[in-house]
Amino acid sequence: MTSDVQDTAGMTADDERAREADATWQDDVREGVRHVRDLDSLPLSPAERAAAQAAATHHKVRIPKTYLDLIDWSDPADPIRAQVIPSPDELAEQEGELDDPIADHAFSPVPRLTHRHADRVLLFPTYQCAVYCRFCFRKESLTSIGRGYSREALDEAFAYIEAHPEIREVILTGGDPLSLPDKALAEIRARIEAVPHVRLLRIHTRVPVALPSRITSGLVAALQGRLMVTVVTHFNHPREITSRAEQACRTLRQGGFVLLNQSVLLKGVNDTVEVLEELCRELMYRLGVKPYYLHHGDLARGMAHRRTTIAEGQALVSALRARLSGICNPGYVLDLPQGGGKVLLGPCCVEAREGETWRIRGLDGEVRAYREVVEE
Numbered sequence: 001m002t003s004d005v006q007d008t009a010g011m012t013a014d015d016e017r018a019r020e021a022d023a024t025w026q027d028d029v030r031e032g033v034r035h036v037r038d039l040d041s042l043p044l045s046p047a048e049r050a051a052a053q054a055a056a057t058h059h060k061v062r063i064p065k066t067y068l069d070l071i072d073w074s075d076p077a078d079p080i081r082a083q084v085i086p087s088p089d090e091l092a093e094q095e096g097e098l099d100d101p102i103a104d105h106a107f108s109p110v111p112r113l114t115h116r117h118a119d120r121v122l123l124f125p126t127y128q129c130a131v132y133c134r135f136c137f138r139k140e141s142l143t144s145i146g147r148g149y150s151r152e153a154l155d156e157a158f159a160y161i162e163a164h165p166e167i168r169e170v171i172l173t174g175g176d177p178l179s180l181p182d183k184a185l186a187e188i189r190a191r192i193e194a195v196p197h198v199r200l201l202r203i204h205t206r207v208p209v210a211l212p213s214r215i216t217s218g219l220v221a222a223l224q225g226r227l228m229v230t231v232v233t234h235f236n237h238p239r240e241i242t243s244r245a246e247q248a249c250r251t252l253r254q255g256g257f258v259l260l261n262q263s264v265l266l267k268g269v270n271d272t273v274e275v276l277e278e279l280c281r282e283l284m285y286r287l288g289v290k291p292y293y294l295h296h297g298d299l300a301r302g303m304a305h306r307r308t309t310i311a312e313g314q315a316l317v318s319a320l321r322a323r324l325s326g327i328c329n330p331g332y333v334l335d336l337p338q339g340g341g342k343v344l345l346g347p348c349c350v351e352a353r354e355g356e357t358w359r360i361r362g363l364d365g366e367v368r369a370y371r372e373v374v375e376e
């Protein structure tokens with residue numbers, strides 16, 4: 001977007017604002033944790049620091065300043081801290097945990113693309129993120145591939161999309177696509193738009209949560225074009241819903257993008273009805289972001305200490321269903337290993353079926369009979 005208001009140096013007021021916005025998010029990155037050695041500057045005990053440094057050798061560490069500032073250091077179990085500060089528990093891998101929990105690689109016909117379901121593909125423009133989440137199910141790819149964006153790196157992926165007319169949706173995922181510069185985003189968006197059978201661009205990102213200052217008018221402009229754009233954010237706890245995140249989501253909404261959220265159910269972070277209820281309400285009411293999925297924790301290595309059981313998750317979403325309106329309720333899903341896709345784990349209200357009569361549990365917990373009446 002441009003403005004006809006010029007300052008004396010020939011720079012428009014909008015140019016100046018864009019420059020200031022860019023400086024803000026770059027400062028946020030610079031002043032945060034970018035390397036393992038930056039853990040030295042955090043208020044950790046010597047034992048905690050040594051443990052964090054050991055765990056950080058297995059999965060990268062990066063935390064923008066704004067997100068770091070949300071941590072209550074007086075609480076060792078702080079839910080923000082739990083998501084980004086490496087824990088020695090990550091070194092305790094369990095049997096059954098996987099490098100590639102949802103089989104991205106098995107369904108990757110060309111580099112940087114996964115085609116698991118006929119009408120959509122995942123495109124990985126970068127394997128870098130603005131923040132590295134300890135629970136990430138792609139952490140092995142972020143470590144082993146780890147590369148950033150280049151136009152050429154996506155050539156085979158775009159040739160594949162062009163050759164497959166059944167593909168309707170392209171999902172930019174990560175690494176975090178919104179960690180890329182505006183110029184790269186505009187280039188990627190234009191290449192996707194040039195494929196006539198693609199109808200929807202989806203962007204999966206944790207930037208509005210962890211680096212909200214990055215959501216600038218320049219970034220929005222880079223993504224605007226012929227395609228409907230859905231931005232799927234990744235808020236996990238109500239404390240992440242700050243005035244900065246609110247501004248970021250407002251900027252995205254005003255850009256014309258549809259906003260959805262997917263959370264991961266994390267033990268010790270958001271595994272209570274009260275936390276999830278507040279999270280879902282604030283997402284919808286304050287940010288205008290529809291709670292879309294609540295993911296059961298994937299089988300990422302070293303994450304047993306953050307996974308709940310499926311039964312615990314089902315009890316939580318049953319309670320949520322009774323408290324929240326439909327628009328605030330997320331679907332509780334498991335992304336099956338071996339590429340089975342996302343399946344709903346609950347809440348399931350059907351208790352039994354006897355011929356034409358179904359026994360269905362209502363929001364009040366009572367099971368009622370419902371007899372189907374259809375034309376013979």
Ligand code: SF4
Nearest residue numbers: 129132133136175206
């Ligand atoms: S931002 Fe997403 S891809 Fe990156 S570490 Fe976090 S969960 Fe993983």
